[in-house]
Amino acid sequence: MAETIPHWLTKQADVxxxxxxxxxxxxxxxxxxxxxxxxxSFARKLKQLGVDKGSHIGILSANxxxxxxxxHAVSYIGAVAVLLxxxxxxxxxxxxxxxADVSVVxxxxxxxxxxxxxxxxxxxxxxxxxxxxxxxxxxxDDAFTIMxxxxxxxxxxxxxxxxxxxWWSAIGSVLNLGLNDSDKWLAxxxxxxxxxxxxxxxxxxxxxxxxxxxxxxxxxxxxxIMERHVTIASVVTVMLKDLVEYLGEPRYPETFRCMLLGxxxxxxxxxxxxxxxxxxxxxxxGLTETASQIVTLRPADALEKLGxxxxxxxxxxxxxxxxxxxxxxxxxxxxxVTGGYYHNAEATESAFxxxxxxxxxxxxxxxxxxxxxSDRRKDLIISxxxxxxxxxxxxxxxxxxxxxxxxxxxxxxxTWGQIPVAFVVVxxxxxxxxxILEFVSRYLARYKQPRDIRFIDKLPRNASNKLMRHQLxx
Amino acid sequence: MAETIPHWLTKQADVxxxxxxxxxxxxxxxxxxxxxxxxxSFARKLKQLGVDKGSHIGILSANxxxxxxxxHAVSYIGAVAVLLxxxxxxxxxxxxxxxADVSVVxxxxxxxxxxxxxxxxxxxxxxxxxxxxxxxxxxxDDAFTIMxxxxxxxxxxxxxxxxxxxWWSAIGSVLNLGLNDSDKWLAxxxxxxxxxxxxxxxxxxxxxxxxxxxxxxxxxxxxxIMERHVTIASVVTVMLKDLVEYLGEPRYPETFRCMLLGxxxxxxxxxxxxxxxxxxxxxxxGLTETASQIVTLRPADALEKLGxxxxxxxxxxxxxxxxxxxxxxxxxxxxxVTGGYYHNAEATESAFxxxxxxxxxxxxxxxxxxxxxSDRRKDLIISxxxxxxxxxxxxxxxxxxxxxxxxxxxxxxxTWGQIPVAFVVVxxxxxxxxxILEFVSRYLARYKQPRDIRFIDKLPRNASNKLMRHQLxx
Numbered sequence: 001m002a003e004t005i006p007h008w009l010t011k012q013a014d015v016x017x018x019x020x021x022x023x024x025x026x027x028x029x030x031x032x033x034x035x036x037x038x039x040x041s042f043a044r045k046l047k048q049l050g051v052d053k054g055s056h057i058g059i060l061s062a063n064x065x066x067x068x069x070x071x072h073a074v075s076y077i078g079a080v081a082v083l084l085x086x087x088x089x090x091x092x093x094x095x096x097x098x099x100a101d102v103s104v105v106x107x108x109x110x111x112x113x114x115x116x117x118x119x120x121x122x123x124x125x126x127x128x129x130x131x132x133x134x135x136x137x138x139x140x141d142d143a144f145t146i147m148x149x150x151x152x153x154x155x156x157x158x159x160x161x162x163x164x165x166x167w168w169s170a171i172g173s174v175l176n177l178g179l180n181d182s183d184k185w186l187a188x189x190x191x192x193x194x195x196x197x198x199x200x201x202x203x204x205x206x207x208x209x210x211x212x213x214x215x216x217x218x219x220x221x222x223x224x225i226m227e228r229h230v231t232i233a234s235v236v237t238v239m240l241k242d243l244v245e246y247l248g249e250p251r252y253p254e255t256f257r258c259m260l261l262g263x264x265x266x267x268x269x270x271x272x273x274x275x276x277x278x279x280x281x282x283x284x285x286g287l288t289e290t291a292s293q294i295v296t297l298r299p300a301d302a303l304e305k306l307g308x309x310x311x312x313x314x315x316x317x318x319x320x321x322x323x324x325x326x327x328x329x330x331x332x333x334x335x336x337v338t339g340g341y342y343h344n345a346e347a348t349e350s351a352f353x354x355x356x357x358x359x360x361x362x363x364x365x366x367x368x369x370x371x372x373x374s375d376r377r378k379d380l381i382i383s384x385x386x387x388x389x390x391x392x393x394x395x396x397x398x399x400x401x402x403x404x405x406x407x408x409x410x411x412x413x414x415t416w417g418q419i420p421v422a423f424v425v426v427x428x429x430x431x432x433x434x435x436i437l438e439f440v441s442r443y444l445a446r447y448k449q450p451r452d453i454r455f456i457d458k459l460p461r462n463a464s465n466k467l468m469r470h471q472l473x474x
Numbered sequence: 475m476a477e478t479i480p481h482w483l484t485k486q487a488d489v490x491x492x493x494x495x496x497x498x499x500x501x502x503x504x505x506x507x508x509x510x511x512x513x514x515s516f517a518r519k520l521k522q523l524g525v526d527k528g529s530h531i532g533i534l535s536a537n538x539x540x541x542x543x544x545x546h547a548v549s550y551i552g553a554v555a556v557l558l559x560x561x562x563x564x565x566x567x568x569x570x571x572x573x574a575d576v577s578v579v580x581x582x583x584x585x586x587x588x589x590x591x592x593x594x595x596x597x598x599x600x601x602x603x604x605x606x607x608x609x610x611x612x613x614x615d616d617a618f619t620i621m622x623x624x625x626x627x628x629x630x631x632x633x634x635x636x637x638x639x640x641w642w643s644a645i646g647s648v649l650n651l652g653l654n655d656s657d658k659w660l661a662x663x664x665x666x667x668x669x670x671x672x673x674x675x676x677x678x679x680x681x682x683x684x685x686x687x688x689x690x691x692x693x694x695x696x697x698x699i700m701e702r703h704v705t706i707a708s709v710v711t712v713m714l715k716d717l718v719e720y721l722g723e724p725r726y727p728e729t730f731r732c733m734l735l736g737x738x739x740x741x742x743x744x745x746x747x748x749x750x751x752x753x754x755x756x757x758x759x760g761l762t763e764t765a766s767q768i769v770t771l772r773p774a775d776a777l778e779k780l781g782x783x784x785x786x787x788x789x790x791x792x793x794x795x796x797x798x799x800x801x802x803x804x805x806x807x808x809x810x811v812t813g814g815y816y817h818n819a820e821a822t823e824s825a826f827x828x829x830x831x832x833x834x835x836x837x838x839x840x841x842x843x844x845x846x847x848s849d850r851r852k853d854l855i856i857s858x859x860x861x862x863x864x865x866x867x868x869x870x871x872x873x874x875x876x877x878x879x880x881x882x883x884x885x886x887x888x889t890w891g892q893i894p895v896a897f898v899v900v901x902x903x904x905x906x907x908x909x910i911l912e913f914v915s916r917y918l919a920r921y922k923q924p925r926d927i928r929f930i931d932k933l934p935r936n937a938s939n940k941l942m943r944h945q946l947x948x
Contacts, residue, residue: 003809
């Protein structure tokens with residue numbers, strides 16, 4: 001049955017009107033009532049741009065109060081927010097905007113140069129605000145957001161999340177982490193990623209405060225945890241590493257109860273270091289397709305199962321299609337898992353088997369059923385929490401006339417976890433690494449650009465001519 | 475979309491196998507793993523009685539570990555549990571068993587005399603246990619329980635709850651009350667009522683301990699709160715009154731964080747008394763049809779809004795169809811509300827208007843949106859937490875040849891809140907109160923039997939001949 005619930009922000013504005021919904025590092029705060037009023041006002045103004053129920057609206061912004069308001073405004077209209085990664089090149093972004101049938105793009109003024117059709121948040125605020133009908137309820141089967149994720153092959157795919165996917169994700173999390181009236185969740189991960197967005201949605205589903213930072217900066221995050229009564233923070237490995245280094249002797253306050261760690265495997269040494277500093281790290285595993293964490297290690301098990309991602313959240317299930325030695329493909333299932341990719345039946349179909357979603361990642365479960373992720377999606381490179389697919393970079397490299405073939409692989413890096421390195425076979429000896437990098441920079445976001453170009457005679461391939469990327473660095 | 479989740483008890487047995495699921499006053503405990511194993515074993519044995527997916531199985535028991543196990547066993551089979559009030563007469567119970575198409579009745583041996591077809595729990599445990607397929611998932615759209623409730627007119631109706639109704643009720647509660655790892659909920663209300671059953675289901679949905687008592691006894695409940703680390707208790711007004719009286723000087727421990735009060739309006743004097751003793755009373759409002767509380771007063775508002783039932787839980791909505799002076803019919807909506815009554819399309823249809831459920835109760839909301847219930851369902855008598863419908867008693871009385879007509883009304887009572895009093899017009903002067911009470915006792919549960927029979931010449935009726943019950947006691 002398609003369940004309908006009252007609009008979550010309106011509900012919190014009713015139940016806890018004066019509680020802080022959003023707190024910014026510059027001291028600006030919004031209560032739930034204020035956030036509702038701003039979001040409804042923004043929604044009425046957005047309608048002036050022709051955005052209506054079912055419209056797809058692109059949002060191009062770094063973390064900012066206006067971005068939060070814009071996202072909630074989209075839900076009041078019943079439109080669909082297509083969340084655009086600010087680091088993409090114009091070419092990458094244009095692909096997503098076209099693929100997702102986006103009719104209007106709004107965002108921060110700083111990105112105006114990047115996209116001439118962008119309506120800035122200020123533009124929208126300046127619009128008139130005639131009365132308009134807004135959603136008072138949310139149908140959990142309705143689409144709410146689209147976020148792009150690349151795959152091992154082909155173009156990026158738009159992951160569609162319904163209100164229900166986000167709702168169930170938030171509920172799965174609360175049944176694992178618990179909930180206190182005083183909880184305040186630190187959002188430093190980008191809101192255009194599901195890891196950041198999910199914090200915003202937990203806020204309006206739980207009636208919980210969020211401390212929002214524009215970007216990661218060690219001193220600001222440290223201060224937030226030490227002094228601003230943050231109780232939970234979501235981070236990726238590269239941040240945890242930096243914070244641990246910065247923390248030194250002092251301890252985080254007792255009230256800081258969860259450092260939710262996502263975005264790829266963490267080195268055991270880092271986890272041990274965090275443990276010795278009594279940082280309550282909860283390892284987790286999730287994908288854009290699972291609307292954030294779907295497997296999380298509970299505090300009670302954290303010490304004994306160091307290195308594990310834990311067990312699937314209450315509404316979720318996990319199975320391993322065993323290959324050898326217990327390691328196999330990780331499949332997940334649950335009402336937080338996306339129904340599929342936007343206008344891409346083929347990709348959707350190949351991602352599901354009997355209702356189970358094929359993550360593409362490899363892992364195993366121990367005798368007690370705890371998940372250990374051995375490898376993120378085949379050849380996936382995770383650099384500072386961002387996913388990089390070698391195929392995407394190889395496709396760009398191979399498009400250069402001077403390059404016959406290319407292979408990209410992740411190289412371990414102390415700071416970023418991994419960085420992409422490209423191996424190329426060229427047909428023109430005059431081509432240099434600089435020329436190649438200049439070419440690549442036109443098509444790929446900075447974080448995807450190879451940090452090193454290595455010239456070789458031949459790529460390692462197996463009998464069926466498949467590129468053996470893992471042999472490139474050996 | 476019909477959501478499917480892993481079986482909730484299996485899930486907790488996986489995630490927190492060694493945590494206490496159930497604790498009894500005699501010191502017996504069951505971990506989640508043990509409770510799962512016992513319930514699965516009981517399920518396989520039950521199948522020997524012909525109980526299978528879709529079967530309707532009656533459960534006739536006071537609070538007992540076997541009753542908990544039986545209820546979970548029913549969910550492993552995919553059958554439907556028809557929960558029978560142990561206080562009913564054989565005649566009342568037989569009506570429910572027939573109306574609900576019950577094929578097998580199980581229960582405590584103490585009730586064997588009441589129903590010759592009863593299979594005792596011991597009988598079931600003694601059955602062989604061949605391997606059997608059990609449910610590993612729960613489809614939230616599937617029916618799980620049926621409980622009978624009377625109405626203002628006609629026969630009792632079987633309220634059907636799906637797994638989803640119970641799930642959403644538990645989630646609405648957790649988003650209001652929060653959740654800690656150390657939570658332990660006291661279940662002293664009967665499990666055959668939704669107020670008791672819902673505690674069991676929260677237990678397996680949250681992975682939370684339950685302290686189960688067979689029945690209310692002030693010393694035992696007092697000790698549970700003082701010494702057994704209970705953090706939340708569900709009580710009805712008559713119990714709260716008794717506990718407050720018993721408590722005297724000492725204070726409940728700081729860790730006791732919620733006394734969830736349901737089952738009818740509480741006198742303001744009692745709430746004030748509880749407040750002065752720093753008992754964290756949360757007033758609530760709910761019906762069998764709403765799968766327990768649907769409106770609850772948050773702790774933060776408890777002091778300022780004394781006497782209010784609060785605001786609807788996060789997934790729920792409330793509206794008042796105003797009559798006069800702001801008071802009107804209370805309507806509610808949300809995914810915890812029953813889809814309707816078993817095999818009773820007429821009653822179901824008349825209970826809903828545009829998706830809103832007509833509670834039949836009267837109330838109003840103040841300027842801040844807080845609900846105040848003025849009157850429970852028209853003429854409903856609530857005695858010690860049990861609902862009594864005057865019509866049901868009047869129908870029995872009128873069936874006596876010597877009685878021409880009868881009117882029943884609730885009279886305020888210090889101990890029980892209210893007690894039923896009958897006014898009768900007789901055609902035979904030789905009939906006595908004793909004779910009438912003897913007759914009534916054959917058809918009505920003890921708690922429904924009038925405590926007083928008053929003989930009058932004529933019942934007060936309005937112009938359209940409608941009985942004006944509220945004038946009976948004046």
